[in-house]
Amino acid sequence: MIISGKDLALEVKNDVAERVKQCVAEYGRPPHLVVILVGENPASVSYVAGKGRDAEEVGFKNTTIRKPESISEEELLGLIAELNADESVDGLLVQLPLPKHISEAKVIEAIAKEKDVDGFHPLNVASLWQKLPCLLPCTPKGIIKLLDKAGVQIEGKKAVVIGRSNIVGLPVSKLLLDRNATVTIAHSRTKNLAQVTSEADILVVAIGKPLFVTADMVGEGAAVIDVGVNRHPETGKLCGDVDFEACKEKASVITPVPGGVGPMTRACLMENTLECYLNKMMNK
Ligand code: NAP
Secondary structure (H helix, E strand, O other): OEOOHHHHHHHHHHHHHHHHHHHHHHHOOOOEEEEEEEOOOHHHHHHHHHHHHHHHHOOOEEEEEEEOOOOOHHHHHHHHHHHHHOOOOOEEEEOOOOOOOOOHHHHHHHOOHHHEOOOOOHHHHHHHHOOOOOOOOHHHHHHHHHHHHOOOOOOOOEEEEEOOOOOOHHHHHHHHHHOOOEEEEEOOOOOOHHHHHHOOOEEEEOOOOOOOEOHHHOOOOOEEEEOOOEEOOOOOOEEOOEOHHHHOOOOOEEOOOOOOHHHHHHHHHHHHHHHHHHHHHHOO
């Protein structure tokens, strides 16, 4: 079974759009998402355009602030401070990666925790690991929704996550652990990777290497979630970290690239923005 992230993202966004209508009736304005885009990186430009389209679809006010690659760290931090203080802004994110002269850690830390729709702020991350209320990072949250939608049982299952980044690998491992999976985190130094992955009931792949996971690495009947976004070395087309055509024969469920985790990440961003807005409105 191929799990369509597009279809599920549409369901999530329809639900957000309905709730936005009620919010406007109750609080007099829709949620406002601000995205800062530094430079001209084509992938970032395209991701930000997608976020803007989704925000408009669900009825948010949506602002993209574009700054040149040459913006100084100080100026960017100043802009973030202004937006933090702006009552009309509910959600704020800075598209990553940033130019080398700007510290991503400082930028992430500068965004007010209450507006941190990406869920990257150290206080949000700490809350996640301490099982305290927090904004869940969008990609891991989307992955769990995909598994649930496909009817994959998580509790008691063996989950293997390849990748240990702060953005995907580590938080998705924590979410799987919280759902009572037994989780193994694999990485570039893992020995006998194929042996580790082929024992997984749930295999989440977040490496960033085109078609890295081959059929021999997938156990019969496994649920395979492909987070990777790469260019195919021969065709130049978008592809995942998993050799989809070969692995779909062994997997019970599998996500495609494009149209799998990507749309769910953006749909969860919409949910998080609504959550930030509601937290603010209900605490007024
Ligand atoms: P990252 O920070 O570069 O992390 C990559 C991870 O893969 C690292 O933990 C690395 O291990 C591991 N790795 C690299 N080569 C390996 C190998 N040969 N064997 C086993 N593990 C290996 O990447 P990321 O930010 O997590 O992103 C991963 C992919 O997901 C990228 O393609 C990215 O574009 C995509 N992504 C997609 C979405 C979406 O919404 N669809 C969102 C975020 C990211 P070490 O730790 O040992 O170096």
